[in-house]
Amino acid sequence: MLTKLILLYSFSQAGDAAHIQSLEKELSSKLENKEIYSINANESKMKIIKELKDIVNRKESNIKFQKETKYLLLTAGEKGGEALEAISDELLDNNYYIYWGMHQYSAKIKDYKKLKLDHLQIPEASLNNIEKIESVKDIPNVSKTITVPNINPTIKELQNSYDKWNYNKQFDLKKNYITVLLPGDAPDSNNRIHFFSKESAYNLFRNVQNIWKKSNSKKTVIVQNGPRTGKYDPKTGAVICLHEYKTGESRKNAVDKVSEYFVSLLNKNKIPFVFFNFSFEINGKQRIKHSSFDPILFLSYKTKSIFIFPGESVSLIGQLPFYLNPENVIAFYSSSMNEEHKLTLEAAYKNGYLSKFNAKGEIEYPEKPTKLLMDDTTKVANDILRGYNRKFRN
Known part of the structure; x- marks a missing residue:
């Protein structure tokens, strides 16, 4: 049997891209005969349908597969759900296995029959009422997870990214640091944006200042923002920063106002820091991502440093x-969190996987610290394979 693995995502x-790409990597190693195709969920309904039909109508070079081809379609997030809704009438036969992954609950889930859904992934904490x-x-198949599938590099891969990092000479692997990942603006299940103010x-x-003072004012603070940090104007909801700059221009053009404000506070209070701005370099039709997240994660892992992160990032x-150890992973409740973000964070805290700041800015450590040994990607990929084989191999 040939599997045409179709990746339909924004x-x-x-987050949606990492979700689907992580599952692709995991499934590719386990599917014996496969072809892989990607469709952008941001495209128009007509273009998505055309690309889907082209994939279906493409004849197999191997004759034995011409009558034994099945379609494993993976989609994620609200955009993926919208695309799935748009093409549901085109999925005319039973040769599809449809997977939809979510980081929070959506009302569209109730239409699973119309969507011809075989498999749903959702954080268990999001199912918070009858x-x-x-x-x-x-x-037919539901994967209840801690969070969502994500691309989790091996330690060796993280170290390689650190070794190739242009800034690694600035840091000492024998010292400790305070890493801060800035929150981003985030939608809730009704697509209403919550802003990082x-x-x-x-x-x-x-909160960071308090930790720094307790370290005898000796630690350097490493700050990394993300693609959603300061993206919208809180007053109008308009997009004001895409973190983009053109090749040849200064990267400072891609820094948002909220990140500038945060690092100005560090500067004003004479707290030593290094700021890394997430950005996209625009070079013709290319949009090249620049992020220091992986090398910073390796640095935090190697030096057993504190890593403060925003609770609105389910991944x-x-x-x-x-x-990282639970006592070094500290979640911050930002203004951009919605209720489902809070539920997922609280579930992870109760399971002992991380620590958190309380309303007073104090760190609350889990009662029973527990190292997370298996990520959601492996669990969900195994669940998909079981459901897929059950549908087509029986």
Whole structure:
């Protein structure tokens, strides 16, 4: 049997892309005969349908597969759900296995029959009432996870990224640091944007300042923002920063106002810091991502440093405890968090995977610290294979 693995996701949504690409990597090693195709969920309905039909109508060079081809379609996030809804009428036969992964609950889940859904992944904490629990119980396969699948490099891969990093000479692997990942603006399940405000940035600064003072004012603070940090104007909701700059221009053109405000607080209070701005370099039609996240993660892992991260990043809730000890992974409740973010974070805290700041800015450590040994990607990929084989090999 030939499997045509179709990846339908938003190319511009970093979390959805990591979700689908992590599953592709895991499944590719386990599917014996496969072809892999990618479709951008941001495209128009007509273009998505055309690309899907082209994949279906492409004749196999190997005659034995011409009548034994099945389609494993993976999609993720709200954009993926919208695309799935748009093409549902085109999935005319039973040769598809449809997977939809989510980082929070969506009302579209109730339409799983119309979407021809075979498999749903959702953080278990998002199923927080009877109505939501009832809405997923008849879906053929449901993977209830801690967070979401994500690309989790090996320690060797992280070290390679650190060794190639242009800034590694600035750091000493025998010292400790305070790493801060700035929150980003984030939508809730109704697509209403919650903003990372300057007030929230100030609260984060105060928490960082307290930790720095307790270290006898000796530690350097490493700051990395993300593609959603300061993206929207809180007053109008308009997009004001895409973290983009053109080749040849200064990278400072890609820094958002909230990040500038946060690092100005560090500077004003004479706290030593290094700031790395997430950015996209625009070179003609190319959009090249520049992020220091992987080398910074290796630095934190190697030096057993504190890593402060935003609770609105569901993927990080599941990723950081995979590398760092629970007492060093500290979640910050930012203004951009919605209720489902909080539920997922609280579940991870209760499981002992991480620590968190309370309303007073004090660190609360888990009662029973527990190292996360297996990530959601492996679990979900195994669940998909079981469901896929059950549908087509029986």
